[in-house]
Amino acid sequence: MTTTTEQQTWTIREVAEEFGVTHRTIRHYEDLGLISPERRGQQRVYRRRDRTRLALILRGKRLGFPLEEIRTIIDLYDRPRGKASQLEYVLSQIDERRADLEARRRDLDDALSELDRWEERCREDLAKLS
Structure with a gap:
């Protein structure tokens, strides 16, 4: 976890470990546009908003919501x-x-x-x- 004076950030490894998912899962949600981490060269940088969105995605999946419904909920x-x-x-x-x-x-x-x-x-x- 990186702390700046502006905002706390996390790496894909840290986010994957925290939520118990694979890097591939996180990249899949990124490919679908459900999360959009900042890029620093090849490295993805996750902020609080990305973590919140990922938590909502995973909760929705656990409850059986399809990804398109989850997208609608998040986008609202x-x-x-x-x-x-x-x-x-x-x-x-x-x-x-x-x-x-x-x-x-x-x-x-x-x-x-x-x-x-x-x-x-x-x-x-x-x-x-x-």
Whole structure:
């Protein structure tokens, strides 16, 4: 970590270690325009804004948001209503994501119940054969 009188900076190695991701992952997000570190020759220099954006990207990924939705959420912060429009959009996306996850959970519960019934029938049939 480098500290200047203006602003603290980090290297790609430091950022990757902090967030538990690979350099390749960070470069991928940079290629997509989700983060934009400063360049000093061949070296990437990350500032607080880049780290904040990376944290939002990784949180969104953990919650199952596609990268384009994450981009929209991040980009909203830079628009006129900034944080308010970003939060309103995130809330609508959370509602959609929650509904999707709850439907998946119901599907998983149904599949597990079916597996339980099938396992029971298999065990009963095996017991009859013994």
